[in-house]
Amino acid sequence: MTGELEGKVAVITGGASGLGEGLVRRFVAEGARVVVGDIDGDAGARLAAELGERIRFLESDVADVAQVTRLVTTAVEDFGGLHVMVNNAGVSGKMFGKFLDDDLADFHQVMAVNVLAVMAGTRDAARHMSGNGGGSIINLTSIGGIQAGGGVMTYRASKAAVIQFTKSAAIDLAHYEVRVNAIAPGNIRTAIVRKSAVGEDLQRLEEFEAKIREQMRNDRPLKREGTVDDVAEAALYFAGDRSRYVTGTVLPIDGGTTAGKVIVRKPKP
Structure with a gap:
C-alpha cells in the first residue's frame, strides 16, 4: 500500500459488505479515516471492531435523507473534515421473467436508495467541500445504467x-x-444478483446465478472475472490526487463488456 489517502476523511455508504466493504478496507489500508454507513448493523459492528479507530460505523438507511446527512456530519465532527464521499449503497429490486409481470411494487424503494440517496450524499458532502478546498465525490452506478437489456427495469x-x-x-x-x-461495475461477484430473483428456493437461486454468470462471461471480452479489488482500485484513483483534473466521467469496470460484442473467430481450416 502507498498511503495515498493519508490524512483524508471519507464517507462510504453501504460499506459493511460486498463492494462497499472492499472500498472501506482499501481506503483504510491507504491511510484514510472512514465513516461507514450500512443498514446491516451486525456486519457493520464486526467491521468496526476489526478495523479499529480509523472507522466509525453508523447503522443507516440511506433511503432516509436525514440519515445520509448524519453520516457527513459525523465525518466532520469526529474526524475534522470530509475529503471523499462514496455513494455506494444500492439495491437491485426484484427480477421477473418478463416486464409484463413486473408489479413495480419496489419502484419507490429502489429509487430512494439508488438515486435519492446519491443526490443527498452528493449535496451534503459538497456543502462541506465547497467551503473547504474541494474534494472528490464518487457515485456507484452500473453497466446496467449504460447498456439496455431485459430484466430489473x-x-x-x-x-x-x-x-x-x-x-x-x-x-x-x-x-x-x-x-x-x-464507477460502473459489471460482472463483479456480489450478492446483489441473487437478491434480484423472486420466489426461488436456494437451489434454483444458485442455478439462476450460474446462468447469469455464464451469460456475463460470454459477453465479456476479458475472460478474467472482475473482483471487488478491481472496483476498489478505481475508487482509490478517483479519491486521490492522481485524478485532480478528472470530473464528470463514468468509468466502467466490466472487462470490456460495454465496449461491444465479443468477436467470435472461427479456427482456420
Missing part, C-alpha cells in the same frame, strides 16, 4: 439516472473544486 433506470446526475453535478460543482465521478 427499475434498477436499470435508477443507475442510468445516477450517470446523468453525476455528470450534471460535476458541471455545477466544478467551480468549488469538487470533482464528481461515477
